[in-house]
Amino acid sequence: MESWQGKRFSITDPKGVKTVIYEVYETKKEFLGKYPRYTVERLNYTEELRGDLSRKTFYVEDPQKEGNQLVILSFANDRVVINTGLLQGDEVKITKNPMPLKFNTMYSEESTVFKDFTYTPSLKRSISIIDPETTEEIKPVLYFDEETNEVKGKCKLKPYKSYFAFEIRDKK
DSSP, X not given: OOOOOSEEEEEEEOTTEEEEEEEEEEOOGGGTTTSOSEEEEEOEEEEEEETTEEEEEEEESSOOTTOEEEEEEEEETTEEEEEEEEEETTEEEEOSSOXXXXXXXXXXXXXXXXXXEEBOXXXXXXXXXXXXXXXXXXXXXXXXXXXXXXXXXXXXXXXXXXXXXXXXXXXX
């Protein structure tokens, strides 16, 4: 039997709210010229329904001594509540100083392809696009750009549908 060596924490969503959480990674200094400063990765979770409430347990596979940076997105009706947090020890603390988060809602009446974005060698990226109705991430199509010698991705977006996109940017 496999043993799991990480941290976990739980939140409870009221009826009509769906929360997803991403971990933010800072790129190592030696790669900063070639890759984005920050990348994001969605946390895996399990869900337990309790009446009208949904209790989600999120898993962080590589807890850091200095803490793990988190982006917490709660989707409800036609809005998104955005928080940033820090997992330290066994506690998630909502941060007072927000990280430089850029977000946007995208909508088009035509089928479109969202721009190329670069992946790091470990296949992490700085941009995430989410379907707000299902809170599922839009999976990009990966390809190898021979001109730049990089792995890149494109997301195909459906017409007449809104999407939520976010990325963590450098503070400059």
